[in-house]
Amino acid sequence: xxxxxxxxxxxxxxxxxxxxxxxxxxxxxxxxxxxxxxxxxxxxxxxxxxxxxxxxxxxxxxxxxxxxxxxxxxxxxxxxxxxxxxxxxxxxxxxxxxxxxxxxxxxxxxxxxxxxxxxxxxxxxxxxxxxxxxxxxxxxxxxxxxxxxxxxxxxxxx
Amino acid sequence: xxxxxxxxxxxxxxxxxxxxxxxxxxxxxxxxxxxxxxxxxxxxxxxxxxxxxxxxxxxxxxxxxxxxxxxxxxxxxxxxxxxxxxxxxxxxxxxxxxxxxxxxxxxxxxxxxxxxxxxxxxxxxxxxxxxxxxxxxxxxxxxxxxxxxxxxxxxxxxxxxxxxxxxxxxxxxxxxxxxxxxxxxxxxxxxxxxxxxxxxxxxxxxxxxxxxxxxxxxxxxxxxxxxxxxxxxxxxxxxxxxxxxxxxxxxxxxxxxxxxxxxxxxxxxxxxxxxxxxxxxxxxxxxxxxxxxxxxxxxxxxxxxxx
Ligand code: SF4
Ligand code: SF4
Numbered sequence: 001x002x003x004x005x006x007x008x009x010x011x012x013x014x015x016x017x018x019x020x021x022x023x024x025x026x027x028x029x030x031x032x033x034x035x036x037x038x039x040x041x042x043x044x045x046x047x048x049x050x051x052x053x054x055x056x057x058x059x060x061x062x063x064x065x066x067x068x069x070x071x072x073x074x075x076x077x078x079x080x081x082x083x084x085x086x087x088x089x090x091x092x093x094x095x096x097x098x099x100x101x102x103x104x105x106x107x108x109x110x111x112x113x114x115x116x117x118x119x120x121x122x123x124x125x126x127x128x129x130x131x132x133x134x135x136x137x138x139x140x141x142x143x144x145x146x147x148x149x150x151x152x153x154x155x156x157x158x
Numbered sequence: 159x160x161x162x163x164x165x166x167x168x169x170x171x172x173x174x175x176x177x178x179x180x181x182x183x184x185x186x187x188x189x190x191x192x193x194x195x196x197x198x199x200x201x202x203x204x205x206x207x208x209x210x211x212x213x214x215x216x217x218x219x220x221x222x223x224x225x226x227x228x229x230x231x232x233x234x235x236x237x238x239x240x241x242x243x244x245x246x247x248x249x250x251x252x253x254x255x256x257x258x259x260x261x262x263x264x265x266x267x268x269x270x271x272x273x274x275x276x277x278x279x280x281x282x283x284x285x286x287x288x289x290x291x292x293x294x295x296x297x298x299x300x301x302x303x304x305x306x307x308x309x310x311x312x313x314x315x316x317x318x319x320x321x322x323x324x325x326x327x328x329x330x331x332x333x334x335x336x337x338x339x340x341x342x343x344x345x346x347x348x349x350x351x352x353x354x355x356x357x358x359x360x361x362x363x364x365x366x367x368x369x370x371x372x373x374x375x376x377x378x379x380x381x382x383x384x385x386x387x388x389x390x391x392x393x394x395x396x397x398x399x400x401x402x403x404x405x406x407x408x409x410x411x412x413x414x415x416x417x418x419x420x421x422x423x424x425x426x427x428x429x430x431x432x433x434x435x436x437x438x439x440x441x442x443x444x445x446x447x448x449x450x451x452x453x454x455x456x457x458x459x460x461x462x463x464x465x
Binding site: 079 | 173176177178207241243246319320323324341342361362363364365366368369378381382385386388389392393403404407408
């Protein structure tokens with residue numbers, strides 16, 4: 001774990017603060033970049049948990065998307081967060097392009113919700129690899145522990 | 159209206175007979191109101207999604223191929239599946255039978271043993287309820303049919319994480335603005351927009367809700383759902399519209415659980431897109447099964463002059 005990188009729990013806490021903050025962020029451009037950096041930190045944690053070195057490669061000009069591509073290699077269920085990563089990039093770009101400060105603040109808050117989603121998803125996946133796999137509500141939704149293995153689908157992740 | 163979409167084979171899947179009953183009911187009611195016909199597959203089988211796939215995905219492919227073969231035998235070249243899971247599995251079977259010799263062999267062997275024709279890929283196209291309504295009727299015609307506009311209702315359209323994933327099993331998508339997009343789906347937005355709804359720009363429309371986790375780690379699912387619902391509210395939505403019984407049930411169940419366990423209440427309503435569309439077409443809330451939803455939106459709908 002890199003010392004200067006926030007943990008997943010810290011990312012959740014920081015995004016919570018951005019979402020609930022009752023004052024506008026002082027520097028929205030820096031906040032936009034921070035969203036991107038937090039997204040990268042979350043994906044780095046996932047990649048390192050799989051005994052790989054996080055890539056510095058970029059996809060469409062963003063390392064976050066390069067990290068996502070690396071994270072999904074060999075685990076297609078990781079694609080369940082593909083659009084979430086793209087939304088982080090989109091929010092960061094709008095924050096940088098926007099001149100209306102109210103809109104910028106709104107995009108910081110919404111962007112923080114998207115980053116929080118990524119952190120919760122990856123945090124959940126670190127505990128239970130099956131997250132993002134196929135799911136179906138045809139069986140009763142809540143069952144006892146005896147059915148835990150229904151999420152351990154290694155046969156055909158999507 | 160394209161003739162081959164006026165009357166299509168219908169594969170409700172087992173979820174629509176249980177947790178997604180209101181979706182089944184509203185889908186049928188909307189079809190009838192729009193002059194479309196659904197003919198349920200005779201003797202269809204559950205695809206065995208969770209259990210069988212874990213043991214042998216090729217058997218699961220066979221189970222879906224059997225349903226496609228029934229549609230073909232009944233004289234259809236289109237089968238409509240409103241559940242993201244069923245839709246995904248039928249599409250995946252089609253893809254595997256085209257591209258994987260092993261799946262083809264297992265399908266032929268099991269079909270022979272079961273005594274029915276072996277399904278050959280390309281004979282039947284699987285479509286989702288969104289494709290069906292959008293392509294059979296279209297926005298222009300829907301606008302004309304609306305009796306109670308959804309005007310003044312802000313909707314966050316939630317497609318879930320499986321409707322467009324994995325891309326390679328949906329060759330018809332990403333073919334320009336008229337086709338569905340796998341990165342930013344819009345068919346539900348288009349349909350409800352035509353019914354008068356104000357669609358909000360919703361960044362988590364394809365985010366995972368933790369469905370596969372809801373049995374083993376409910377807290378993760380609750381937090382993911384809560385984030386989706388809070389984001390919808392932050393976008394100004396009154397309603398989250400859904401198009402899958404699994405996503406719908408997950409949102410409803412964990413909305414309640416978030417309040418109970420985390421003390422975080424969200425007020426956004428959760429309705430199937432077919433329920434909203436049905437009411438816009440003049441059907442009552444009861445006809446589209448609003449009373450069957452766990453999330454109670456009756457007072458809200460009344461206030462908006464619907465149902
Ligand atoms: S995907 Fe789920 S609802 Fe559909 S047939 Fe399979 S098990 Fe049943
Ligand atoms: S229920 Fe959740 S995890 Fe399952 S398909 Fe829908 S969004 Fe994805």
